[in-house]
Amino acid sequence: MSTPDETQDMWQNAIDELEKRRGWSEELGxxxxxxxxxxxxRLTIRERIAGLIDKGSFQEIGKLTGKGTYDAxxxxxxxxxxxxxxxxxxINGRPVAVGGEDFTVRGGTSSGSRRRKGGQGGFVEDLAxxxxxxxxxxxxxxxxxxxxxxxxGYTVFPGVSGFERSVDxxxxxxxxxxxxxxxxxxPAGRAILSHFSVMIEETSQVFAAGPxxxxxxxxxxxxxxxxxxxxxxxETSGTIHNAAKDEEDCFxxxxxxxxxxxxxxxxxxxxxxxxxxxxxxxxxxxxxxPGKRTRAYNMKKLVExxxxxxxxxxxxxxxxxAVITTLARLNGYxxxxxxxxxxxxxxxxxxxAARKQIHFMELCDNFHIPVMFFVDVPGxxxxxxAEKEGALRxxxxxxxxxxxxxxxxxxxxxxxxxxxxxxxxxxxxxxDMKVAWPSAEWGSLPVEGGVAAxxxxxxxxxxxxxAKEREIEAEIRPYTSPFRTAEAFEVxxxxxxxxxxxxxxKFVELAYESMKLSxxxxxxxxxxx
Amino acid sequence: MSRVxxxxxxxxxxxxxxxxxxxxxxxxxxxxxxxxxxxxIPAMAPEAGKIxxxxxxxxxxxxxxxxxxxxxx
Numbered sequence: 001m002s003t004p005d006e007t008q009d010m011w012q013n014a015i016d017e018l019e020k021r022r023g024w025s026e027e028l029g030x031x032x033x034x035x036x037x038x039x040x041x042r043l044t045i046r047e048r049i050a051g052l053i054d055k056g057s058f059q060e061i062g063k064l065t066g067k068g069t070y071d072a073x074x075x076x077x078x079x080x081x082x083x084x085x086x087x088x089x090x091i092n093g094r095p096v097a098v099g100g101e102d103f104t105v106r107g108g109t110s111s112g113s114r115r116r117k118g119g120q121g122g123f124v125e126d127l128a129x130x131x132x133x134x135x136x137x138x139x140x141x142x143x144x145x146x147x148x149x150x151x152x153g154y155t156v157f158p159g160v161s162g163f164e165r166s167v168d169x170x171x172x173x174x175x176x177x178x179x180x181x182x183x184x185x186x187p188a189g190r191a192i193l194s195h196f197s198v199m200i201e202e203t204s205q206v207f208a209a210g211p212x213x214x215x216x217x218x219x220x221x222x223x224x225x226x227x228x229x230x231x232x233x234x235e236t237s238g239t240i241h242n243a244a245k246d247e248e249d250c251f252x253x254x255x256x257x258x259x260x261x262x263x264x265x266x267x268x269x270x271x272x273x274x275x276x277x278x279x280x281x282x283x284x285x286x287x288x289x290p291g292k293r294t295r296a297y298n299m300k301k302l303v304e305x306x307x308x309x310x311x312x313x314x315x316x317x318x319x320x321x322a323v324i325t326t327l328a329r330l331n332g333y334x335x336x337x338x339x340x341x342x343x344x345x346x347x348x349x350x351x352x353a354a355r356k357q358i359h360f361m362e363l364c365d366n367f368h369i370p371v372m373f374f375v376d377v378p379g380x381x382x383x384x385x386a387e388k389e390g391a392l393r394x395x396x397x398x399x400x401x402x403x404x405x406x407x408x409x410x411x412x413x414x415x416x417x418x419x420x421x422x423x424x425x426x427x428x429x430x431x432d433m434k435v436a437w438p439s440a441e442w443g444s445l446p447v448e449g450g451v452a453a454x455x456x457x458x459x460x461x462x463x464x465x466x467a468k469e470r471e472i473e474a475e476i477r478p479y480t481s482p483f484r485t486a487e488a489f490e491v492x493x494x495x496x497x498x499x500x501x502x503x504x505x506k507f508v509e510l511a512y513e514s515m516k517l518s519x520x521x522x523x524x525x526x527x528x529x
Numbered sequence: 530m531s532r533v534x535x536x537x538x539x540x541x542x543x544x545x546x547x548x549x550x551x552x553x554x555x556x557x558x559x560x561x562x563x564x565x566x567x568x569x570i571p572a573m574a575p576e577a578g579k580i581x582x583x584x585x586x587x588x589x590x591x592x593x594x595x596x597x598x599x600x601x602x
Contacts (some may be wrong), residue, residue, distance in 0.1 A: 296570045298557075321538065344538050346568035378566065448567070 017076070025063045025081045029104030037104050041203050042181060043247050045085045045102045048138050052251040053089035053098065060087040061127070062117045083108045083141070084117040086124040088133070091255050094263060094270075095131070099124035100138025103181055108141030120186060125165045132264040134174040136254060139191050140181035142210075166193045171366065171521050174261040176254050179204045179233075179240060180247065182224060184213075191240065195363055196257045196315065198242045198250055199230060206233045206240055238319040238352060256313050260327040260334040262367055265521050268512060269369050274332035276308040278505040285497035289415060289439045296342040300324055302414065303339050303374055306500045308332065315360060320352035322381070325360035327369070331505040333512055336364035338425070339374035342415070349421040350381035354394035357424065358401045366522060370408045370511040372504060373426065378446065379419040396529050398424040404526065405429065406518065408511035410504060413440040413482075413491070435493045435503070440482040442491075447476055533576050535598040537591045541565025546587055552580050560598050563591060578602035 002010075028034055028044055037044060043051065049058055065082040083106050086099025099118040101108030116122040118137070128135035149155055169175050170193065177194035179187075183206045191197050191206055199206060207228035214220050214227065226232070230243040244250035262269045282305040288297055304312060307328035314326040324339040338357055340347035349357075364371045380386070380395045402409075402424045409427040413436040417425060422442060426434060443450070451473050452459065462468035485491045495503055544564040554560065554574040560583075563570045582599035585591060 292569070294568050296568050342568065343570055346566040346570075348566055378568075 021064050021076070021079055024079045025066070028081060028102050029083075029106075033104035042103070042140070044104060045100045045138065045140070048100060048180065048247065048251075049085065049087075049089065049098055051248065052136065052138070052254060053091055053096075054093065057090040058087055058098075059089070060085065062086065062123065065117060081105060082117055084119070084122070086118050086122070086127075088127060088131075091134075091136075091258055094134075094258070096134045096136055096258070097124050097127035097131070098136040098138070100180070101141030101187065103140045108181070108187075120163050120166050120190060125169060128169055128173050128175070129165060132173055132266065134176065134258055134261065134263060135169060136258075137175070137177045137190060137194065139177055139179050139183050139187045141187045142182065142184050163189070163193060166190060170195065171265065173264045174258060174367065176257060178244075178250050178254060179206045180250065182206075182210065182228075184208065184210050195261075195366075196242070196254075197240045198244050198253050199233060199240045200244050200247060200250055201230050205229050234316075235318045238316060238355060241316045241319075242314075243318065253313075257327070260313065260329075260369065265366060265368070266519050268515060268519065269334040269367060271332040271512075272311070272329050272334070273308065276311075276331075278331050279502050281498040281501065282306075283498065285500065288497075289437070293415070293441075296346065298343070299339050299341050299347075299374065299376065299414075303328070303337055306330075306504070307335070307337070312337075315363075316356050320350070320354075320356035322347055322350055322353035323357050325356055330372075330501070330508045333508045334369050335508055336360060336369045336371045337374060338371060340377040340425075342376050345381060347377045347416070348379060348381040349377060349391070349395050349398065349424065350386055351389040351391045351394040353381075354391070354398040354424075357398050358394075361398075361401050361405055365405045365407045368407055368515050368519060370410070370508055370515075371405065371427075372410045372508075373412065375411060375413045375417045375422070375425045375440075376415040377418065377421045377425065378416050379421045393529065395421060395424065400526075400529055402427050403429075406522070408507075408514065410507060411435065412500065412504070413437065413442065415439050415441065416446070417442040419445055433493070433507070434491045435495055436482045436486075436491050437497050437500075438482060438494060439497075440491075440494075441480050442482075442485070443480065447473055447480060451476065531602050532581070533578065533600045533602045534596045535560060535572055535575060535600060537563060537572060537593060537595045537597055539563060539565040539570055540591065540593045541570065542590050543585050543587050543597075544569060546583065546585075548580055548583075550580050550583055554578060554580060554600060561585075572597050574600055576600060576602040 034044055066079040068079040069077045071077055083102045085102055089096055089098050118124045175194045177191040177197040179191050179199035183191055188206050205224045205228035211222055211224050214222055233239045234243045244253055285305050288302050290297055307330055311329040312326045322341055322344040324341050326337050328335055328337050381391045405427045408430050411426040411434045452469055455472050459465045459468045482494055486494050541563045544562045546561040548560045555577045556574055558574045559571040561572045563572055578600040580598055581601045585597050
């Protein structure tokens with residue numbers, strides 16, 4: 001039997017040791033390493049988590065994990081924490097699993113322990129999977145390190161700690177990846193296995209391999225920002241979706257993205273602020289589309305006037321700019337908006353725009369966010385450059401992906417809706433409602449050019465071929481009035497531009513009611529072309 | 530004072546230059562109109578300021594991302 005004193009001593013020692021070990025964990029890689037990290041303009045993983053989440057909501061898991069050193073009597077001297085911090089927390093009052101590499105400990109390289117806290121197959125992914133909550137990966141690490149080969153005694157087969165869970169999560173819960181340092185290898189791969197990825201200007205880079213490997217493999221000398229900074233990874237390749245100005249902006253973007261998302265695919269997206277009146281009718285909508293058909297206009301501004309005030313969150317704003325993909329709200333309900341951008345090649349769909357649109361449609365479909373198309377598309381992009389980058393195949397993949405969607409969709413034709421690219425703006429699986437403004441026009445191809453091709457012989461035989469072409473165009477032009485198509489009920493309704501907001505608010509509400517009956521994961525069948 | 534570059538969103542040709550060096554612009558003002566894919570694409574001021582440089586002439590071809598003008602904002 002122990003005396004009360006012995007009991008008290010035992011507990012005092014145990015709690016002291018617990019607190020001491022927690023303290024080492026809080027110190028990360030030590031004051032010097034933290035200072036160097038700060039000097040690079042970067043926050044530590046603990047500061048990052050604190051900056052992202054609701055104040056005081058972090059419950060850490062695996063805080064004591066690390067490598068301990070002991071004295072001769074077996075008493076612990078110090079523990080260097082594992083280079084990964086994770087746990088559960090809340091963002092906007094909703095639970096998430098969050099974790100990230102600690103760069104101050106061995107540059108955030110994976111720890112080599114059998115059970116992993118983070119990374120592919122890590123515990124943080126299990127938390128997201130088992131509790132059906134979003135996962136936020138704050139990535140700042142270079143993945144595996146060759147130094148662990150020696151301590152382990154053998155090399156690891158690729159995929160032993162594989163991406164299976166990371167892949168499954170993409171069909172279950174929202175996954176956000178933030179690249180907050182230099183990411184190569186596994187961490188870079190994980191950044192891409194996400195629904196939304198963001199990286200920071202100047203301080204973040206992402207690539208399959210960094211400059212030293214490039215130098216050795218190809219003999220090229222290249223700076224890491226020129227190889228994998230935001231200019232390349234976000235604006236040129238679309239490898240990462242959005243760029244953030246700094247770490248605070250990055251946290252703001254993550255929190256904003258998640259505010260449109262359900263917690264998982266078994267729930268509806270959450271309704272937001274409903275203070276913007278449903279019947280708000282902007283007069284400027286009546287003048288935004290120029291009378292001259294060949295004149296471009298600001299589609300972003302147009303969308304802004306229709307959706308709830310300040311509710312837009314654009315995905316990939318600097319990539320594939322021929323199409324705008326933005327989350328927004330109508331009467332508080334999250335919607336995904338796909339709007340062709342006449343300012344960029346008249347809105348013609350190129351390979352980049354198609355890839356961007358495909359990802360966005362799959363994102364919305366997966367998370368039961370109704371999709372609304374603002375259509376002004378003259379067709380697929382033409383020309384040698386477009387053919388070389390496979391615009392036709394990527395464009396048809398967009399048509400395929402649009403056809404595969406099961407979430408309610410709405411099609412609003414602002415101006416042009418032509419050809420196969422036009423088919424990527426609607427989905428026949430639901431009620432297939434196509435609504436148009438009076439400025440709309442559509443067909444297999446535009447009258448100009450179309451006339452020249454269809455009446456080639458007749459035009460060539462005329463005394464004045466140019467005049468003949470204009471004459472035939474003028475003859476056909478009146479038939480292109482959208483009102484004639486509405487008479488035939490091939491476009492279901494034509495609305496005054498000012499009625500756009502009230503009209504679609506009504507249908508989005510119905511869409512949310514109907515989706516209650518079709519929640520859950522997507523079934524996958526078929527092969528993307 | 531910062532120099533803000535007005536860049537072309539498209540590959541095409543300069544159709545009509547509507548402003549000149551020294552003009553004041555508000556954000557969104559049209560500085561010139563480009564022609565691409567049979568469409569007139571306005572090149573707009575990304576910020577308010579004064580035009581200090583116009584780097585292209587009418588009817589010359591321009592590349593995507595090319596600087597068209599410089600604004601002192």
